Amino acid sequence: MRIVLIHPNYHSGGAEIAGNWPPAWVAYLAGFLKRDGYTDITFIDAMTNHLSHDDVRNRLLDLKPDLIGATAITPSIYEAESLLKLAKATCPDAVTVLGGIHGTFMYPQVLSEAPWIDVVVRGEGEQVLLDLVRCIDEGRWPAERESVKGIAYARDGQIVANAAMPPIADVDRITPDWGVLDWSKYVYIPMNTRVAIPNLARGCPFTCSFCSQWKFWRDYRVRDPKKVVDEIEDLVRNHGVGFFILADEEPTIHKKKFVEFCERLVERNLPVLWGINTRVTDILRDEALLPLYRKAGLIHVSLGTEAAAQLKLDRFNKETTVAQNKRAIQLLRQNGIVAEAQFIVGLENETVETLEETYRMAIDWDPDMANWAMYTPWPFNDLFKELGDKVEVFDFSKYNFVTPIMKPDAMDRATLLDRTMHNYRRFYLRKTFLGYPWIRDKVKRKYMLGCLWAFAKSGFQRTFYDLGKVGYWGPQSKKNVDFHFDTTRTLEAQATKAPHNAMWKTMHRPKVKLPAANVAAGAATKACGGGTEQMEEDETGRMAPTQVKACGGGTQQLPESVNAPPRD
Numbered sequence: 001m002r003i004v005l006i007h008p009n010y011h012s013g014g015a016e017i018a019g020n021w022p023p024a025w026v027a028y029l030a031g032f033l034k035r036d037g038y039t040d041i042t043f044i045d046a047m048t049n050h051l052s053h054d055d056v057r058n059r060l061l062d063l064k065p066d067l068i069g070a071t072a073i074t075p076s077i078y079e080a081e082s083l084l085k086l087a088k089a090t091c092p093d094a095v096t097v098l099g100g101i102h103g104t105f106m107y108p109q110v111l112s113e114a115p116w117i118d119v120v121v122r123g124e125g126e127q128v129l130l131d132l133v134r135c136i137d138e139g140r141w142p143a144e145r146e147s148v149k150g151i152a153y154a155r156d157g158q159i160v161a162n163a164a165m166p167p168i169a170d171v172d173r174i175t176p177d178w179g180v181l182d183w184s185k186y187v188y189i190p191m192n193t194r195v196a197i198p199n200l201a202r203g204c205p206f207t208c209s210f211c212s213q214w215k216f217w218r219d220y221r222v223r224d225p226k227k228v229v230d231e232i233e234d235l236v237r238n239h240g241v242g243f244f245i246l247a248d249e250e251p252t253i254h255k256k257k258f259v260e261f262c263e264r265l266v267e268r269n270l271p272v273l274w275g276i277n278t279r280v281t282d283i284l285r286d287e288a289l290l291p292l293y294r295k296a297g298l299i300h301v302s303l304g305t306e307a308a309a310q311l312k313l314d315r316f317n318k319e320t321t322v323a324q325n326k327r328a329i330q331l332l333r334q335n336g337i338v339a340e341a342q343f344i345v346g347l348e349n350e351t352v353e354t355l356e357e358t359y360r361m362a363i364d365w366d367p368d369m370a371n372w373a374m375y376t377p378w379p380f381n382d383l384f385k386e387l388g389d390k391v392e393v394f395d396f397s398k399y400n401f402v403t404p405i406m407k408p409d410a411m412d413r414a415t416l417l418d419r420t421m422h423n424y425r426r427f428y429l430r431k432t433f434l435g436y437p438w439i440r441d442k443v444k445r446k447y448m449l450g451c452l453w454a455f456a457k458s459g460f461q462r463t464f465y466d467l468g469k470v471g472y473w474g475p476q477s478k479k480n481v482d483f484h485f486d487t488t489r490t491l492e493a494q495a496t497k498a499p500h501n502a503m504w505k506t507m508h509r510p511k512v513k514l515p516a517a518n519v520a521a522g523a524a525t526k527a528c529g530g531g532t533e534q535m536e537e538d539e540t541g542r543m544a545p546t547q548v549k550a551c552g553g554g555t556q557q558l559p560e561s562v563n564a565p566p567r568d
Contacts, residue, residue, distance in 0.1 A: 001137045002040045004065040005029065006056065008083055009046035010076035012400035013466040017458035018451075020048045022186040024176070024197045024247060025071055025099075025125070031177035032126035038133055043180050046083070053086050060090045067136060069097040069121075069129070074378060075400040077102045081114040088116040095136055099125045101216045102396070105380035107152040109491075111159050119145075120152040123216060124202070126174055128165045167219040171202055172227055183239045189457065190450030191273070193242030196235045200228050200261055204249040212381045213249050222254045225261035229268060236270050244274045245300075252282040259289060262296035273447070275300030275338075283328040290335040299447055301332050302340040302371075326365045333368065336441045338448065340369040346416055347375050348390050350408040355419040362427055368435075368448060370427050372420045373401040379491060395486040402465045403483055414481040417472060421465070428455060 007023045015021065023045060030041050044051070044059055060068065068087040072080035084096045099121040103110050107120040121128045128150035135141045135148050145153060150165030168174065178196070188195035203217030214220075235241040252258045274297050283303070286293070305325040325341070332339035343358045362370045376399045377384040377391050384391065393405050404413040411419075436452055439445035455464065462468030471480050 001038060001067070001133065002042075002063060002065045003033065003038065003067045003069070003133065004042045004044060004060065004063055006044045006068065006070045006083055006087075007047050008070055008072060008076045008079040009051055010079045010397075011047070011463075012075060012402055013458065013463045013469075014400055014402050017189075017464055018454050019189040019195060020186050022181050022183070022196055023047075023071070024199070027176035027178050027180055028174055029069075029125055029129055030180045031175045033130055033133060034177055035175065036130055036134075038130075038137075041180065045182070045185070048185050053082070056083060057086055057090050060087060065091060065094050067095045067097060067133060069099060071100040072098060072102045073100055074102045074376075074396050075398065077106075077110065078397050081110070081117065085114065085116045095119065095132075095141065097121060097129070097132070099129070101212065101380075103152075104216055105212070107161065108159050111152065111154050115154060118142075118153060122150050122152055122161065123165065123218065124167055127168055131165075167203075167217065167221065169221070171221045171223050176231070178235060178239055181239075183241070188243045189454040190447060191243050192450070194240045196232075196239070196241045196244040197247045198228060198231055198235070198244060199223070199247040200225070200251045200257065201248045201254065205253060206250075207382075211249075212378045215380065220253070222257045225257055225264055228261060229264040232265070232272065233268055233270060236272050242272055244272060246274065246276045248276070250278045250282065251276050252278045252286065255282075255286065259292070262289075262292050262298070265296040266292070270297070273297050273299040273443075275302065277302045277304065279304060280324050280328040283331055284324060287331055290331060290337065294336050298337060299444065300338040300340065302342055303328055303332075303367075305341045305343065305365075322361070329365045329367045333366075336444055338369065338444060338451075339367045340371060341365060341367040343370065343372045344375050345372050345420060346404050346406050346408065348387070348406055348409050350406075350416065351410045352415070352419055355416075355423065359423045359426060362423070363430075368431075369451065370423075372423055374404050374416075374420075375406055376401050377405060393485050394491045395489040398483065398485060400466075403470075413483060414472075414478045417465075417470070417481060418475055418478050421467075421472070422475075428452070 005026050007026065023043075026043050030043070033039075033041060042059075042063055042065070044056060046056055049055075068084065068091060070080045070083050070087075080098060080100075084098060087094065088096050095118045096116060097119045098110065098114075098117050103120040104122040107122065110120060111117060119132060121132070128148070131148050132141075132151060135144060140147070142153075145151070145155075146160075146162060149163050152159065152161040154160070176198075183194050186195055187193065201220065201222040203220040204211070204214040205220040207214055232241075232244060235244065251261075276298065278301060280303055283290075283301070303325070329339040329341060341362060343362070345355060345358065358372065377387055378399070379394075379396075387406075390406065392407065399405060404416045407413055408416060431448075432452060436445065436448040439448060458464035459467075465472075467473075470483050471477060
């Protein structure tokens with residue numbers, strides 16, 4: 001059976017300014033399929049290679065696959081739908097499959113607006129895709145499609161979601177096939193070296209209102225650190241990787257596993273540096289361990305400080321304080337680790353004054369890097385529902401962290417973009433002359449100058465923040481800025497008729513008090529989801545079993561399967 005997997009050609013001027021990121025999803029899916037004997041797998045990276053639809057069509061004509069799969073986050077959904085339409089027209093007998101977070105929760109709308117998609121894989125894809133491939137390979141498709149857990153599809157004018165596939169309890173069973181990627185294409189610009197995105201864990205035990213990863217993965221599971229380091233050694237030795245970022249939402253949550261991971265990296269002495277995203281609270285907790293983390297190669301930590309104003313921190317359920325954010329940045333810098341502060345801007349209560357406040361806060365905190373991301377109201381998270389009719393733009397291709405989706409009450413979107421760019425210009429101009437060249441640590445100085453080069457390159461090319469596409473050249477161009485929203489796009493009523501978490505049971509448990517040994521001295525550390533509690537750990541990396549709660553809290557669960565109303 002021949003399988004083709006495609007990464008859509010979508011660009012937005014966000015994280016990709018630092019380089020071409022390898023699509024790790026395809027390596028994990030391919031490895032899982034190949035272990036079961038399905039080895040005829042071809043990957044088409046349309047994004048990295050900037051492939052046109054004609055390019056993809058020609059590849060499909062040559063390959064003649066039996067299954068064609070594409071992935072989609074929310075901003076790439078329309079391109080993924082277009083690719084699968086092309087695929088169905090080119091190979092009408094092939095089964096077309098969409099995976100990824102957007103289809104997981106928005107499958108009623110996706111299947112309504114893109115009827116050429118045969119199947120949506122919901123949630124963690126490895127076991128679901130394997131069962132689907134078996135069903136097709138054994139000639140049971142479509143007659144027995146109801147037997148495949150974790151998929152949604154259209155049947156007789158109705159959209160059907162089968163019972164959910166349980167999360168894979170033993171994530172060490174998932175062995176990626178990194179050989180499916182052309183590693184020469186994936187280069188991290190700041191270091192001019194190949195980059196990888198492995199993971200130590202899947203999911204997140206916390207439930208921040210602006211995030212949806214905890215809903216997608218449903219349970220928090222940690223891999224064996226030794227096996228992860230084995231995987232990284234393979235990436236370094238056999239694929240030339242010199243930098244990696246852990247894909248985890250917050251890899252430091254399970255302290256014991258993360259420390260073991262770092263200790264094993266120190267033992268291997270691999271020529272590789274790496275970065276993570278994590279919580280301010282974990283940096284405070286691990287103050288005494290930061291020298292170990294740096295020795296293990298950790299060079300870059302992006303902190304979810306999220307907002308300068310405490311009002312916004314509370315709204316996002318971040319429950320950290322401004323003082324804690326500043327302290328965490330200081331600790332990282334004292335230990336030779338790049339501290340990047342993340343600010344979310346662009347909610348309806350944003351003003352010129354609050355944007356200026358984030359800049360003043362960044363100067364006071366003095367992180368090595370600062371990033372101002374536009375608030376993006378994922379249509380399947382809790383804050384989206386809270387915002388209600390304040391969300392006016394439903395062109396999902398713009399839900400990319402760089403386009404102002406929300407219109408603040410006190411200013412227009414062009415002013416929001418202009419003031420955000422004003423923050424970037426001042427912050428990095430200051431670092432260019434007063435910061436980076438004078439860093440004493442040679443490794444960190446070289447890294448920061450590389451990051452500055454990546455910023456400058458994307459600025460000259462007008463790809464940063466999609467500035468070239470929207471026509472922004474500075475304050476004088478505000479009146480001419482056009483975000484090119486497709487106003488014909490709406491949030492289909494069909495998408496709201498089936499609950500976003502239909503038959504979707506998450507495994508989030510009540511929190512327990514944090515042991516005193518885990519709390520940084522003098523710090524009133526708080527958890528991501530709120531309060532002074534932390535998640536309890538057991539030896540397996542899973543959260544200690546307690547009462548299972550539904551998405552967003554509460555003990556009520558939705559049914560294991562759902563039939564959505566008929567399509568119009």
